[in-house]
Amino acid sequence: MAEAYIIDVVRTPRSVGKMGKGALSHMHPQHLAATVLKALKDRNNLNTADVDDIIWGTSAQMGLQGGDMGRMAALDAGYDVKASGVTLDRFCGSGLTATNLAAGQIMSGMEDLVISGGTEMMSYVTWYGQSLREAGVKSAGGIGTGNMRLQDKHPQSNQGVCADAIAAMEGITREELDAFGAESQRRAAIALQEGRFAKSTVPVLDDDGDVILDHEEYPRPDTTAEQLAQLKPAFAMFADMPSRQDGPTFRELINQKYPELKIEPLHHAGTSSGVVDGAAAILLASESYAKTAGLKPRARIVATANVGDCPTLMLNAPVPAAKKVLEKAGLTKDDIDVWEVNEAFAVVTEKFIRDMDIDRERLNSNGGAIALGHPIGATGAILIGTALDELERTGGRYGLITMCAAGGMAPAIIIERV
Numbered sequence: 001m002a003e004a005y006i007i008d009v010v011r012t013p014r015s016v017g018k019m020g021k022g023a024l025s026h027m028h029p030q031h032l033a034a035t036v037l038k039a040l041k042d043r044n045n046l047n048t049a050d051v052d053d054i055i056w057g058t059s060a061q062m063g064l065q066g067g068d069m070g071r072m073a074a075l076d077a078g079y080d081v082k083a084s085g086v087t088l089d090r091f092c093g094s095g096l097t098a099t100n101l102a103a104g105q106i107m108s109g110m111e112d113l114v115i116s117g118g119t120e121m122m123s124y125v126t127w128y129g130q131s132l133r134e135a136g137v138k139s140a141g142g143i144g145t146g147n148m149r150l151q152d153k154h155p156q157s158n159q160g161v162c163a164d165a166i167a168a169m170e171g172i173t174r175e176e177l178d179a180f181g182a183e184s185q186r187r188a189a190i191a192l193q194e195g196r197f198a199k200s201t202v203p204v205l206d207d208d209g210d211v212i213l214d215h216e217e218y219p220r221p222d223t224t225a226e227q228l229a230q231l232k233p234a235f236a237m238f239a240d241m242p243s244r245q246d247g248p249t250f251r252e253l254i255n256q257k258y259p260e261l262k263i264e265p266l267h268h269a270g271t272s273s274g275v276v277d278g279a280a281a282i283l284l285a286s287e288s289y290a291k292t293a294g295l296k297p298r299a300r301i302v303a304t305a306n307v308g309d310c311p312t313l314m315l316n317a318p319v320p321a322a323k324k325v326l327e328k329a330g331l332t333k334d335d336i337d338v339w340e341v342n343e344a345f346a347v348v349t350e351k352f353i354r355d356m357d358i359d360r361e362r363l364n365s366n367g368g369a370i371a372l373g374h375p376i377g378a379t380g381a382i383l384i385g386t387a388l389d390e391l392e393r394t395g396g397r398y399g400l401i402t403m404c405a406a407g408g409m410a411p412a413i414i415i416e417r418v
Helices: 029-043 069-076 094-107 122-134 148-153 159-170 174-193 250-257 287-293 318-329 346-356 376-394
Strands: 004-011 053-057 085-088 113-121 211-213 276-286 299-308 336-341 398-402 409-417
Touching (some): 004 029, 004 376, 029 276, 053 069, 053 094, 094 113, 094 299, 113 122, 174 346, 318 398, 336 346, 376 398, 376 409
Parallel strands (some): 053 113
Antiparallel strands (some): 113 276
16 A cells, blocks of 8 residues: 655634634635645645645535535635545544545555645634524524434434533533633643744735734633633533424433433533634645655654444544554554544543543643634644644654544544654
C-alpha cells in the first residue's frame, strides 16, 4: 500500500457564529472555503491542475452552504478547472472523514494529490433555519428529520440532553464538567499567547485585500470554574420540550431506551462547544508526487477508522473509534503523544480520558472547542492541524484525532510526524 503524506494544513481564525455579531458572519461560505484553498496553493506553489480531487466537509448543506462547496470554492480560489471537488456530510465528523477518504484514495494508488477540509458558517445556518421556521416551514433539516419510523427504532434526542444523560450514567458531576471547561479556556489562552496556532492560521481578507479577521474571536481566557458554576444549565428547557408536535419530549426519547436513567441538566455554554464560523484545508500527496513536485511532507497517515455506537446517546463513539484505529495501526495508547478529541461537550472528553485511562495533560493540550469553537464541517480538519502543530512543537511522534458525530458515530485518524 502506498503512503499518504500531509504536506500542509491551514485554517481560518474562528469568529462568533451569530449573524451580525461575528467578523465573518457576512461572508459567503464559499469565500471562506476559498480562503484556505488559496492559502494552500500560494504557500506550496501548487500546480492546481495536478489536484486529483478536493474532498470537502459541510454538515448543513442548505441555502448558501448548499451545492458542491468543494468544487465551487476551488473555482473561487482560482484553481485550474481540472481540479475536481466533492462535498460530504458526516455531521460533526465531516472534516475528519474528508481527510480519511483523501488519504485512502492516495494509499490505494488511485490518486496522487488530494485536498481535504471543510467549512461551516454557523451564523448563517442558524439564521437560515430560523428564517425557514418563521416562514412556516416545519423542518429545516436535521437528525432523523421527519422519519418517525426511524425514531421508533432508534430514538434520537437533543445533543445537549444526550450530554447530560451520559454525565448521569457515568457519575460525572457539574463541578468536574465546569473544571474541564475552565481548563479548556486556560490552555487555549496559553496557546494563543505563545502563538502555537500561528503556523497554520491564515487571515481572512475581503476582495480589496483588507483583513476581515486575523485572530480567534471566541475564547474567553479569564474564565474560571467559579464563574462557570454560576451559569444556568442550557439544556433544561429542551429536556421537557416535545421533540415534535404531540410527540415525546427529548428526555422521554432517551428514556425509551434507558427507562431508569434520571437526567439532571448540567451542561451550559461554558461546558459546550462554541458556535462559530470557520474553514480549514489539508494538502495530502503520495510519496512519488511529493518528491517530483518538491513538496516536503510534515506527517504520514498511519491508519483511519470509523465506528458507529448508540444513536440515542449519540456522543459515545470516540472511545471505540480510538480503540479501533489503534488496533489497525498496531499501536497502543502509550504510543500516542498527542490526543485531539473534539470538545462537543465536556462530558465527551472527560469520559474519553477516564475510559481510555490516559494522561489528561496530553489530551487537547492547547484547549478545544469549548474555548475556541466548533465550526462543524471544518473542525475535524482543524484538529488534525492542531495535532500536527503540537507534534512538531513538542517533538512527539504519533497523534490520534477523533470526535463524536450525530447519529452515534465517530471517525478517527492516527498521524505520524516525519
